[in-house]
Amino acid sequence: MxxxxxxxxxxxxxxxxxxxxxxxxxxxxxxxxxxxxxxxxxxxxxxxxxxxxxxxxxxxxxxxxxxxxxxxxxxxxxxxxxxxxxxxxxxxxxxxxxxxxxxxxxxxxxxxxxxxxxxxxxxxxxxxxxxxxxxxxxxxxxxxxxxxxxxxxxxxxxxxxxxxxxxxEVEHLARIAERERISRDMHDLLGHSLSLITLKAELAGRLLERDPAACRQEIRDIEASARHALAEVRSAVSGYRETGFAQELERARVALSAAGVTLHADAAMASLPAMPATAENVLALALREAVTNILRHAGATRCDVSLGMQDGLIVFRIRDDGKAVAEAGALVQGNGLRGMQERVAQLGGWLGMRCDQGMSLELRLPMERAAQGASR
Structure with missing residues (x-):
């Protein structure tokens, strides 16, 4: 039949x-x-x-x-x-x-x-x-x-x-990888921005009765942060976002300052050679995720950041003096640090974290491998 x-x-x-x-x-x-x-x-x-x-x-x-x-x-x-x-x-x-x-x-x-x-x-x-x-x-x-x-x-x-x-199969895996990339970027972008907005909103609420002028300034900062987050989300979805490390460091300084945390950056960072855009973007996102975790969990008062070169490796370190040892397991399993590890692994790098009277994070990227990734 x-x-x-x-x-x-x-x-x-x-x-x-x-x-x-x-x-x-x-x-x-x-x-x-x-x-x-x-x-x-x-x-x-x-x-x-x-x-x-x-x-x-x-x-x-x-x-x-x-x-x-x-x-x-x-x-x-x-x-x-x-x-x-x-x-x-x-x-x-x-x-x-x-x-x-x-x-x-x-x-x-x-x-x-x-x-x-x-x-x-x-x-x-x-x-x-x-x-x-x-x-x-x-x-x-x-x-x-x-x-x-x-x-x-x-x-x-x-x-x-x-x-x-x-x-x-390759196209299917590429779609999965792209969704994971967008997921990681959305987490990093919105997690940091929303944490900053929440912090400033709480501060504005406390200043409402005591200092209306300062409260209005905080509200303006909230509006600016929201607009900036929206612009970054749009560029991230388009796939063209690249974040400069120096710009991200300045944002981190502002965000930590609003939370009462003092950021100390290594003075030697200013004399570093130019880094590949791929490596700089990974470092900027790593800094953003680390600062977001400090704002959410650490309860710190000081944050130290250093960036240097050792034997052809880009070495980035960030450490705070918080007391968030109890949250270490949650941080290790979080989407942000997992996404950070995936980005570092794609460039052949290494990421380590230690929680001892605060959180200490170290990231190493091979300069040559990062340059190859940028050329592709």
């Missing part, structure tokens, strides 16, 4: 095979060559018509089956060749088609063994029945290259199909 429906609805062969099979069926004309110059009986003509009709069905159906399920079609074509060889030397056409069908078996080794079996059996048949060379030569001279070409073509199609699957 399924075969009949395919004949009615089409196509008769899988689309990836193309239209060539419709032309190959014309090779059956060699099987009818005899009847242009030899008059046969009515029975032979009837058997000829039945054979051709049956073979056309077998031929087109064979394209839809592979592996062991293709064996009956090869056997049927081979049997037609054996049955007609004694009376019609054009039966070599069936052996050629059987040779081509060997490509349906899938595994090249099995396909080549089947091809050899078909050709050797045809040779044995020709020698056993003492058939003329007009039967044997077309069978071997055409069957061998056609069979080999069909097997190689099947391998190419299989490789192309696997390549397409790999490409789809």
């Amino acid at each position: 399924r075969l009949l429906r395919r004949w009615i609805d089409g196509p008769w062969v899988p689309p990836q095979v193309g239209r060539a099979p419709y032309l190959w069926i014309a090779s059956l004309a060699f099987f009818g060559w005899k009847y242009l110059y030899v008059d046969a009986s009515a029975l032979e003509y009837a058997l000829l018509a039945l054979t051709l009709a049956a073979f056309v069905v077998i031929y087109f159906a064979s394209f839809w089956y592979a592996g062991r399920r293709a064996v009956p079609f090869i056997a049927a074509a081979f049997a037609m060749g054996v049955a007609w060889a004694p009376v019609n030397f054009g039966a070599s056409t069936f052996f050629i088609f059987a040779s081509a069908m060997c490509s349906r078996l899938g595994r090249p080794r099995i396909a080549y063994c089947c091809l050899a079996a078909v050709l050797l059996s045809a040779t044995a048949l020709a020698l056993g029945l003492q058939l003329p060379l007009s039967f044997l030569i077309p069978t071997l001279a055409t069957g061998a290259p056609v069979g080999i070409a069909s097997i190689m073509d099947a391998q190419v199609r299989s490789s192309r199909r696997l390549l397409l699957l790999k490409q789809e």
